[in-house]
Amino acid sequence: MSRAVCPGSFDPMTLGHLDIFRRAARLFDELVITVVVNPNKQGMFAIDERIALIEENVADLPGVTVESWTGLLVDYARERGAQAIVKGLRNSTDFDYEQPMASMNAHLTGVETAFLCTDPRYAYVSSSLVKEVAKLGGDITALIPANVAAALQAKLA
Template structure:
């Protein structure tokens, strides 16, 4: 079985994240969406709410699991027996960062990272921007997947 993790803060889960998961399901048997707990990030939604929102979004997809974690990503991958990490990249800056992390993860744990380029129409979408729009009570419906209940 080919199992991958898709790690992130997902605060909130966007159409870009949804696209990465959908595309990764075409070549993975199972994806564990790992919601990382990052003490250095100030989040909009508590971890329990993010787990609930994403779990509800995928409630009818048995190949998706949603799990919070508070460890190194490679340790989380090992704990769920995943051999791959899936990441989405929007920009060259994202690519440079992800390449470095992928090299370290492969060296430390033998885990391969699969980078999926964001679809061009979604490159402007980020959780940071969506959080700011939420803060100012703006409509975010075009930036989050249909069915994600915020």
């Protein structure tokens, strides 16, 4: 059985993230979407809120679960018996950032990283940009799932 982890902060999850989740779920028998906790950062959404929002959007995907983790991602991948870490790439800047980490992760544990190129419709979308546009009153409904848009609007109200 093939297992992969798909890590990120997902604060909030975007349609670009959802596209990567759906595509990765077709490639692996089991996909664990991992909300990585950074104790040095305060997100807009609590970890439990992020997990619930993601779970609602991937409930139809067999073999997909959502968990959180604090610490080195490769330790988590090893504990979960993952053969791969899935990362979405929007552009060459993402690749330049992710490639050294992928090499280090492989060096430390032998876990490979699978890069999936984003759907061009979402190449400019990031969680931070979505939050910024929403805070300024812009329309973000075409960038994030409906439940995430409602939760984000509630946070900003």
